[in-house]
Amino acid sequence: MRNAPLFNLGLYAATVLFWGTTWIAMKYQVGVVAPELSVAYRFTLAAAVVFLWALAARQRLAFDGRVHLLLAVMGLCMFSFNFYFFYRAAAFMTSGLLAVVFSMTVVLNILNGWIFLGRRAAPRTLVAAALGLAGIAALFWPEIERFDLADDGARGLLLSLAGTLCFSLGNIASARAQMRGLPVLSCNAWGMTYGAVAMYGVAFLSGAPFVFEATLSYSTALLYLALCGSVLAFGAYLTLLGRIGADRAGYVTVLFPLVALAISTVVEDYHWSPLALAGVGLVLAGNLLVLLRPRAAPQVAAE
Template structure:
């Protein structure tokens, strides 16, 4: 019951935060907005860890992986998503991000030896067909100069980065750390990486003192980052990297619904069919029983 509630809340929070990201695009360069978001998130996380009296100091041996967690899950992932949001609607960004499910399967195979079965191939084919249908007008005139195509590329790279972050978070070494402490240090490293990138990009450091910008920043930092990632990574520790991909099944539904109500997204028959194929492909992939490679005698005994 608790796992189901955590899953539903995570989907609703992240499904709605795609729209909030649109208020971060404009006066302030995306890289600076992301730095503000994760600097605030890291501060809140460390305060939370202190109040819970968890371990603030982490042994040096963990920090290389915590750095990778920050790089993939709290930095490059969001840089690509924010850049992508400047080119396509928030709902379509979430559709592209559902590619995370397929990447989790591939990275599960690479890093943890999880078998890729026939169901995975079928599910991936459904998902790819769905993406093509949703973006049919753009796919039919595919050009790297096209704004939508550029947005899709950014978002797919972001989904790949997020999957690498999931693989790092699923590692046996990080499983020894408390979730709050792991998130706090990962977000701190992510914020520092984002700061360095923002400075090197040459974009001036700006801040927009408007209700829309500040309000969306607080929502994204507290609700969409601190709360959502604690629930997400806690759930992943319980049910595994493959099954947590269920989150990607419903995100496009929530995000596209919000984009339709508050944004300028308009449904077509092809888009509806494409969304059905993506959801079906995700369900097929998640439903298969992952087969890990046979354990060695010593590992089996342990």
């Protein structure tokens, strides 16, 4: 394929653009509709589209009970509760800061892979985790200094960290599914379905009114999040991952927070402090340290 590098660049740019802009779209869903229902609506629509995509790609959709249990865990972590926590956090934090906290997924994935998959973490991973934690602390130092669960900033930080942890655990479930050779599209379709059902259940148990905000801003944000943020972004990312490898494709998690922060600065009038700038730098440095593979030492030829 002569234009393979350009195609890869297009996939990369699409993933960064879509995931970098979903955070501001999420802000437009905070308000009338309960967060759990917004998440349920999003993944009901996304699951329907991905099921059609999987059928068109002729991927099998029938699995046994043990596989469905794994896909349910993936759905609960990756396509429901993680977003539920972030929707809650969006009421207290700017979209750019949400994206920065989410970028810690890179470090959490490796640490959770060590715990749950037996993949030993390298010393560089621990250094990266320390950099990331220091960056988050710098970004939220005013909230940490006057930490109080009633404080909006502290509440937003805790919710977004919970969402990031859930997403990372969903990644581990997805890794187990791929280790079994299960088709990615089919797994995503079932995972999104289980995630949507779980959020409908949370809405029912919490007594949230089953309403829909029929405004242009809410409806547009819902369509964008479902189709671009969930279907197209995951499709582009997974295609890119298959073409250039997980390490290189993973750089999107470093770049899309920069897009989100740029939008937040313009749209939400986010004010930068020197400490906040240093915090973003530390978080990105930690992610880069994880994603950059060290060069192998040159081998000396035997005489």
